[in-house]
Amino acid sequence: MVFIRTGRGGRASQQREVNKTIILNAFLRCRNISRTEIAKRFNLSKSTVTRLVSNLISEGMIVEIEPYNIKKIGRKAILLGLNPNYKSVLAIKVGVTHTLMAKIDFAMNIKNIKSFFTPKNPQDFLDKVEEYTREIFPEGLKNTHAVGVGIPGIVDNTFKNVVVAPNLNWKNLPLGDMISERFKKVFSVDIPVKMDNEANMAVVAEGMLGSKIEFNDVNIVYIFIGEGVGTGLILEGKLYRGKANTAGEFGHMTVGRDGIKCKCGNLGCWERYASLGSDLAKRAGFDLENEKASILDEKALKLYVDELSVGVINIVNGLNPDVIILGGPLIKSDTKEIWEIIRKELKKIIEEKSITSDAGKVRIELTSFLEYPAELVGAGIWAFWDIFEGPVLSTV
Numbered sequence: 001m002v003f004i005r006t007g008r009g010g011r012a013s014q015q016r017e018v019n020k021t022i023i024l025n026a027f028l029r030c031r032n033i034s035r036t037e038i039a040k041r042f043n044l045s046k047s048t049v050t051r052l053v054s055n056l057i058s059e060g061m062i063v064e065i066e067p068y069n070i071k072k073i074g075r076k077a078i079l080l081g082l083n084p085n086y087k088s089v090l091a092i093k094v095g096v097t098h099t100l101m102a103k104i105d106f107a108m109n110i111k112n113i114k115s116f117f118t119p120k121n122p123q124d125f126l127d128k129v130e131e132y133t134r135e136i137f138p139e140g141l142k143n144t145h146a147v148g149v150g151i152p153g154i155v156d157n158t159f160k161n162v163v164v165a166p167n168l169n170w171k172n173l174p175l176g177d178m179i180s181e182r183f184k185k186v187f188s189v190d191i192p193v194k195m196d197n198e199a200n201m202a203v204v205a206e207g208m209l210g211s212k213i214e215f216n217d218v219n220i221v222y223i224f225i226g227e228g229v230g231t232g233l234i235l236e237g238k239l240y241r242g243k244a245n246t247a248g249e250f251g252h253m254t255v256g257r258d259g260i261k262c263k264c265g266n267l268g269c270w271e272r273y274a275s276l277g278s279d280l281a282k283r284a285g286f287d288l289e290n291e292k293a294s295i296l297d298e299k300a301l302k303l304y305v306d307e308l309s310v311g312v313i314n315i316v317n318g319l320n321p322d323v324i325i326l327g328g329p330l331i332k333s334d335t336k337e338i339w340e341i342i343r344k345e346l347k348k349i350i351e352e353k354s355i356t357s358d359a360g361k362v363r364i365e366l367t368s369f370l371e372y373p374a375e376l377v378g379a380g381i382w383a384f385w386d387i388f389e390g391p392v393l394s395t396v
């Protein structure tokens with residue numbers, strides 16, 4: 001099992017804090033679990049678990065899920081879980097076409113989800129955020145821990161500024177402070193706003209809460225396919241950010257030296273061929289504007305997967321991951337048939353082109369989050385991250 005670290009490292013200062021982090025992460029990952037099971041699975045002594053759990057209960061983070069069953073089921077252990085009422089966060093997934101906002105509670109339940117067309121003017125965007133926040137939190141924001149914002153672009157190391165979001169035409173935009181200031185003014189609250197690249201958020205959601213991760217997976221690649229193509233990377237159990245927080249921009253790897261011009265300014269970037277806005281993807285049946293997909297032309301779909309595979313095989317040969325997870329608006333429950341074709345074609349090409357047959361055994365999976373996108377769930381986890389990661393592994 002991976003305990004994903006989203007920050008820049010850090011050292012365990014106290015074993016006690018490490019154990020607290022392990023226990024909170026265990027609850028996040030396993031949902032409802034007994035004290036005995038935590039001790040067994042995470043190799044902690046029973047007394048340590050009992051002590052830490054009772055501290056977490058008194059802090060209000062953990063609750064007993066079935067306390068009234070004790071008599072009925074005799075000696076069976078009591079299940080514990082994260083307390084949904086402890087705190088909540090506002091999660092925002094900024095999309096190139098649509099933006100999603102929701103309230104996410106401490107047990108990771110998504111509530112009051114809202115969607116709107118993304119205004120490209122930042123002031124108009126802030127107005128929308130304010131308007132929908134009022135609807136999502138009619139009770140006010142007093143019990144709101146933080147705001148997590150997933151950006152389709154690059155965010156700087158403070159997690160407050162958008163360096164560039166090419167498809168929205170946003171550059172050097174202090175969006176984090178703009179949201180904080182607006183909230184201070186209109187809601188009279190001082191709430192931290194944490195932004196990150198949306199693919200980073202998605203890979204954390206898949207790694208922490210997704211159903212496609214196996215116990216020993218430590219190298220996980222999430223590929224977001226939409227108007228652009230972005231990837232989130234968990235390498236050796238840690239979110240990989242790179243020096244300037246730009247790692248994972250595989251969408252802009254050059255796949256054709258003299259290829260199509262990209263919004264980033266280069267020629268022949270992979271996303272110009274693999275995005276759902278490409279001519280081939282449109283012919284195949286992807287309708288980005290309405291976030292719908294159906295098979296219009298199966299031959300075009302296979303040709304599109306061939307373009308997609310160029311980048312995927314580079315990722316397989318370059319990173320040798322355990323699993324590659326695909327997400328984005330192409331992934332809807334009514335597109336199962338499309339997904340099966342994509343997976344089959346990709347598997348075939350990977351088997352042919354991977355550097356060794358072992359490397360070619362990488363699993364290709366569909367995102368676990370079909371109802372709500374992984375990016376939104378990840379924005380919620382990110383907003384809570386200082387609690388789950390604790391002081392041990394700081395986020396900046």
Ligand SMILES: [Zn+2]
Nearest residue numbers: 252262264269
């Ligand atoms: Zn590019």
